[in-house]
Every structure is written in structure tokens, then in C-alpha cells.
Amino acid sequence: MIRPLPPIDPVTKEFWDGCQQEKLLIQKCGSCGTLNFYPRALCKKCHSDHLEYVEMSGRGTLYSYTIVHRAPGKTFDSQVPYAVALVDLEEGPRLLANIVNYSQIGIGMKLSSVFLTTEEGFKLPAFTPVSEKGEEG
């Protein structure tokens, strides 16, 4: 899989390091408890700098999506069609990610996190549908 890699910075490094270990780590504010995504230097609610990363369950719900047919540039030309979605984690934060096995995609669909590996060996978060029995679809 060929992807533009994220330009990781000191504030976001722990999130991306988490992905490499197949964990979704999200900043939790030690002062007000808010989960902050994307990562920041200060909590977006109370502006405290007491932020610590906590691991998410990886379970979420599909908030909205699109199937991309016209690629956003050459990198993605050979990959269309593919699904991009906003996913609400059960703990609250909303992430953008690709959906694998998206043939039955729909708003409200239950999802669980997986990780996709780029040709450089970098892992990006993604989601896959969960069946009624709670197994990955």
C-alpha cells in the first residue's frame, strides 16, 4: 500500500508510535478528563497541559463515509475505489480512516480497528465491520 506518510511532530509522536504497536492511543486530560483528538499541546476544553495517552478499545461506530472514485492525486490513482470514513470511537473521539471490507458499508455500522501497513512498513489505523456476533466481518 502506497500512502503519503504523516509528518510526525513531537506532540503527535506517541499517537503514531502507538499505531506501530497496533494500539490506538488518545490524549486524556488529567485536569478535566477530556479525550483530545487530534493530539495537542494543551487540552482543547480546559487548556491544561496535563495530557496523558490512554489506549482505546478500538471499537467504534461509522458516523459518515464516502467511496472515493476520483483519486486525490497520483498516489491514490491505482487504489480507487476505496472507502474513507469518520469513525466515532466508543470512548468518544472521532477519527478519519479507511474502511476495509466495505461492501456493506452504512452509517451506524459497528466497526473495530485494524492497522494497514504501507510499503515503507508504516502502520496506519483503519477499521473493519464487526458482525452481529462481535467478530470481524
Added chain:
Amino acid sequence: MNSMEGCAVVGIGETPVGKLEQSTSLGLHALAVREALDDASIDWQDVDGLITAGSFVDNFSRHSLTVAEYLGIAQQLSYNTSIHMGGASTAMGLMHACMAIEQGICSTVVVAGADNQRSGLRGKDAVEQYASFRHPQFEVPFGLPNPGAYAMIAHRYMFEYGVTSAQMAEVAVTIRNHAGLNPRAVFRQPITVEDVLNSKMICEPLHLLDCSPISDGGGALVVTSLAKAKANGLKPVKVAGYGMGFTHDHVIENPDLTTSGCKASGKRAFEKAGIVPADIDFAELYDCYTIAVIMQLEELGFCARGEGGSFVENGNISLKGSLPVCTHGGLLSHCHLGAPAGVFHLTEAVRQLRGESGPRQVPDPHYGLVHAEGGILSANCTVILGGL
């Protein structure tokens, strides 16, 4: 506010639009400004303020000053700035012009928006460039194109309110009909709802004809105080109200995809003008994608929440309807310039209020509304013109 307070647009200028092979971004600015000054019967030497909307082709870090230098007017300016708020930039530029004049900083301000993204990118692709405006770490790696972000909004909106692809298509069909009455519009051939639904899928649920085409071109406005305009015998169109509003920058941070800062910017503009949506005779809404028009109709209070689709389907936004929208053909069929794109919504609104829009003239309009937004329904500015 008494009748002589506030500001007015006293001149408008437009270049041709479309694919202008020999154009440059700075050159288009110059041509548009000259047209606007000619229209206003104001001399170059009387301009003491200049506001631009930047360029996606040129990379001048002080864009408005580069334009001033190019025009040979830098030394006479007491106010000069660029607004970098995507498609909201020119509407915000008009708001800044009024603020600067009302503060006594300057007296004759030109607001100019021009670019040549269609022919000037030299091998790069506008689609790729727009995709690069997404969040570099948390959006770009997942391959989200600009229409993809609006497609996610459309899907959520369809889910919550039952709007249909055919209702969205009706927006494109109606605005195309208006473009057919504007000789300058890029796309003038009538289309049907079926044409839209059968056009190439770009990002589900948006088809090609739900999206607006990138063009070259430019527009400009000349703004003075209303008192000065009247004293000098100019043909003023009053800037009755304006406002900005925001909920997020990147689409991943919009807490509710079915709403945006449009609601707040509209409320502020109506309050400043002292009028209500029913007083508006036509609206130049930001039709970057068909879904955006449906949402703005609701956010600005022209119809109830969830009723934008049926409002359009019932013919309300056509020239014969209760609220003609994008009377010049909008971004969907007249042209989309990138960041300066909203400039033609402003020039058309002024033209309509002067009664100079020819076959597409709205009968005797008193107030017109312009809404512009940049990003993914991110930066919002509403301007209300008219009321003299």
C-alpha cells in the same frame, strides 16, 4: 444607523473566465481592478486600500502587497492585506474594507480576487492541490479529496434528513439554467436531473455535475463610505450587514456534519442589517457542491431544518422562485476560481441590485444576500447588500 452611515460598493469588475491560456494570476488581478475602477469612475490615484484573496498558483507570502506593487499603487496605500480563508476570502475582504473605512484608516478600498488555477499550475493537478489542504497527519494519509469531505457531509445529511441525490441534482440543474442566461458562464447548456445522476461518480454520493469546475479569471469591487459615494454621484449599493462564523477548520473536527459556522455568520449579518430572511430577494450562496446550497438555505433561515431538499425541488431557487439562488450560474456553472471564487457572487449581487443583470434580472430587488465559505464548511462569511 442613519441612511448616510456605513459603506457601499461603488464599482465592480470582472475578467472573462474559463481556460485563459495566456493569463497570469497577477495580470488577472490588474484587469479586474481596472474594470472595477472604470465602472466606479474612480482614478487609480484615489485608491488607498487594497485587499486580496491570495493565489493557489503564485506563492507570494505578502500577496496583497505584491499585487499593489504590480499595479504601481503601493506607495499610496494606507491599508493593504490578504485574507487567507479559502472561498470565504473575498466576502471577508469586503467586510474588512468596510471596517477599515468605518475606522477612518482609508476611504477607497479595492477588494480583488483572481487566479489562474486552471491553466497556471503547470502540470500539477488542482484536485491534488486541494487534497493537500486537508490535515497533513490525520486526513491526508487516508486519501480524502476535497469532494470526498463534502460527500461525507452529504451522506450524513441524507441519513439524518432524507435529502435525495435527485434533490441535490436539482440544485445543479437550476443553477445551470441561470448560467444559460449569462454569456460569461463556462457551462451554459441546460442539463437534467438524469444528466447529473448519470454523470461520473466522483466521491459517493457526489457525481461530477454535483461539483464545480476550476477556472481562470478575476473580479474586483470598489468600496467607499456611503456618504462619499452619494457626494460624488456614484452608483452605490449599500453594504447593509456582514458577519463571520466558525465551528471547525478540518472536517475531522466538525462536531456535527449537518451544521456549520454559516448559521452564526448569517445571524450576525441579519442582526447588523436589521432585517430577517424574508426580506431577502435573492441569494448568491456558495455552491461549491450541490449539498452546500441545501444546507445554507437552512442555516441562513430561508427554510426549516431538513427542508432544504424539498425547498429546491419545489422550484424556490429558480429565477421565478421565491428566492433565486446563484443568478449568474454560481461556482457550479459560471466558474470556480479557488480561494477568490466568491468574488463573482459579490459582483453579481451588486449588478442585480443595480438592475443591470439583463435576462436574468430578479424583478426590483431590495436586498440580496451573499454567503461564502472556505475549507469544508469551515470559514464562513455572510454579506447582505442593498436597502437604499
